[in-house]
Amino acid sequence: MQGRRVLLIEDEPNIIEAIRFILSRDGWRVDTHSDGKSALDAIRERSPDLVILDVMLPNRSGYDILNDLRSEEATRNLPVLMLTARGQKKDRELAEKLGASRFMTKPFSNGEILETVRELVR
Amino acid sequence: MATTTLTGSRIRSYRVDRGMRQADLARACEISASYLNLIEHNKRRIGGALLVRLAKALDVDPSYLSGVVEVRVAAAMDAAAEAHAEVTPERGRAEELAARFPGWARLIARQYAENRRLEQVIERLGDRLTHDPFLSASMHNVLTSVTAIRSASGILAQGGDIEPEWEARFHRNIYEDSQRLTDATEALVAYLDSDKAGDAGGALPQDELDAWLEDLNWRLDVLEDNPTVGIGPLIEDSGRLATPAARQLATAYAEQYAEDAAALPLERLVDGLSGGRTPAALAQALGLEFDLVFRRLAVLGAGETGIGDPYGLVACDASGTLIYRKPLPGFELPRYSAACPFWPLFQALQRPMTPVSRLLRVSGRDEAQFEALAFSTLAYPSGFDGPPVARSWMLFWPVRRSDVPATGVGTSCRICPEAGCVARREPSVFA
Numbered sequence A: 001m002q003g004r005r006v007l008l009i010e011d012e013p014n015i016i017e018a019i020r021f022i023l024s025r026d027g028w029r030v031d032t033h034s035d036g037k038s039a040l041d042a043i044r045e046r047s048p049d050l051v052i053l054d055v056m057l058p059n060r061s062g063y064d065i066l067n068d069l070r071s072e073e074a075t076r077n078l079p080v081l082m083l084t085a086r087g088q089k090k091d092r093e094l095a096e097k098l099g100a101s102r103f104m105t106k107p108f109s110n111g112e113i114l115e116t117v118r119e120l121v122r
Numbered sequence B: 001m002a003t004t005t006l007t008g009s010r011i012r013s014y015r016v017d018r019g020m021r022q023a024d025l026a027r028a029c030e031i032s033a034s035y036l037n038l039i040e041h042n043k044r045r046i047g048g049a050l051l052v053r054l055a056k057a058l059d060v061d062p063s064y065l066s067g068v069v070e071v072r073v074a075a076a077m078d079a080a081a082e083a084h085a086e087v088t089p090e091r092g093r094a095e096e097l098a099a100r101f102p103g104w105a106r107l108i109a110r111q112y113a114e115n116r117r118l119e120q121v122i123e124r125l126g127d128r129l130t131h132d133p134f135l136s137a138s139m140h141n142v143l144t145s146v147t148a149i150r151s152a153s154g155i156l157a158q159g160g161d162i163e164p165e166w167e168a169r170f171h172r173n174i175y176e177d178s179q180r181l182t183d184a185t186e187a188l189v190a191y192l193d194s195d196k197a198g199d200a201g202g203a204l205p206q207d208e209l210d211a212w213l214e215d216l217n218w219r220l221d222v223l224e225d226n227p228t229v230g231i232g233p234l235i236e237d238s239g240r241l242a243t244p245a246a247r248q249l250a251t252a253y254a255e256q257y258a259e260d261a262a263a264l265p266l267e268r269l270v271d272g273l274s275g276g277r278t279p280a281a282l283a284q285a286l287g288l289e290f291d292l293v294f295r296r297l298a299v300l301g302a303g304e305t306g307i308g309d310p311y312g313l314v315a316c317d318a319s320g321t322l323i324y325r326k327p328l329p330g331f332e333l334p335r336y337s338a339a340c341p342f343w344p345l346f347q348a349l350q351r352p353m354t355p356v357s358r359l360l361r362v363s364g365r366d367e368a369q370f371e372a373l374a375f376s377t378l379a380y381p382s383g384f385d386g387p388p389v390a391r392s393w394m395l396f397w398p399v400r401r402s403d404v405p406a407t408g409v410g411t412s413c414r415i416c417p418e419a420g421c422v423a424r425r426e427p428s429v430f431a
Helices: A013-025 A039-046 A062-071 A089-098 A110-120 B007-017 B022-028 B033-040 B048-058 B062-066 B068-083 B091-100 B102-126 B133-158 B164-197 B205-216 B221-225 B232-236 B244-263 B266-273 B279-286 B290-298 B344-350
Strands: A005-009 A029-033 A050-054 A080-084 A102-105 B312-317 B322-326 B356-362 B368-379 B389-398 B407-409
Touching: A005 A013, A005 A039, A013 A029, A013 A110, A013 B133, A013 B164, A029 A039, A039 A062, A050 A062, A050 A110, A062 A080, A062 A089, A080 A089, A080 A110, A089 A102, A102 A110, A110 B133, B007 B033, B007 B048, B007 B062, B007 B091, B022 B033, B022 B048, B048 B062, B068 B091, B068 B102, B091 B102, B133 B164, B164 B244, B205 B244, B221 B244, B232 B244, B244 B290, B266 B279, B279 B290, B290 B312, B290 B368, B290 B389, B312 B344, B344 B356, B344 B368, B344 B389
Parallel strands: A005 A029, A005 A050, A050 A080, A080 A102, B356 B407
Antiparallel strands: B312 B322, B312 B389, B356 B368, B368 B389
């Protein structure tokens, strides 16, 4: 269970703070990143065990980032949990098509997010 | 013209309808009665001249007899039958129905087409969350705030070992986010409320702005008297601008207005117009940009312009979206749909900094003529490396001239009766 690292890519400071707290308490090492454009570099640099990726990011959409992740050998199988504030069917379908490991709509509960990340990285 | 096998049945049906005997019709078309009998029982294929003669004698359009119209109608009926297979329409006999009762067949086809159109409208309205930017942004705000509150309060409620500084932090975050949630919710309520009342003219912030400007006749007298006066009270006291988005649009309008009024005060403008100067000559005489002069002319009342009518003005950005709308009677500007592609406004957009002048014939109930001047500008607000921002402006005013051929334009495709338009995007409701 030790040394599990998650990179949280999200631009809402208060959501970042809450998720960071919950996951840290659960034994995760949490890095955060808030910009869409440089998100891929951040993932390559940190090489986390899991990425939590918001869809609506400044400068670049989470979908585009996911698409790039899946077309690169190194990150093809990296677990990615997508977060979105619009749980429309279309969004979910797009996330699935692009290869999101899981998809979660805001507002989610702390329990849900803990359970999901634990499932994604065993 | 291809004739279907049922042309004969149609001829017979029309003949019986008109109470004609076979012999009379045959004589009128200079053929024998027995030959007509074969035709009517679909045992002889006919076309060309004889079909036209028969149609003339029966006083119907030849296409009705040949089935060209009915084949098209039958296809629509077939689609309608497909959509409602549960009422088991006799699909094999659609063409027969169309041949015998062309009016009823057209009614079926028309109603089916109308149903499809309404379905599309409903779909667009139902998908409002995607298509209405304000609604979608507000929902995003609400959901984001709620997520943060739920998470932080969950942490606090669960208790356990939370350090005091973290606890204080989450309390503060919840307070902040609930404040944000309040703002977002209030904006949403105001937005949906004004939508329901409908007295702001509609649902969009742009509509609120338009209603406000219409009330004022596009004129902000406070800024005419003193362009440097604060515009805050002007917006706050409007009474017309309910949503924050509309107030933001109005602020942008007032800021531009103040800038323009400072560059070209009312007195100087009216002075410059004396002697019957045209808008283009006025801009030249004053040494000012066309778009600035256009905006100033647009706020003048009918008595101030020197032409006895007020000026209309419309502007768009590079996407063709209308961002300034001051219509005139006879030259309406579309609210929701895209405009007519033949407006000089769009020609100017294709050639920035080049004046375009046209005489327009605007189709409508009473066809009216307008003189139009269009000019587009390019700005680089973020400097050399930034993207260009294009704005096109079109000033127009009513005229009565017959010496110059006018360019035919409309308002928007759906309400434009212009038949045979080469740039039509969608059928007209008048078609």
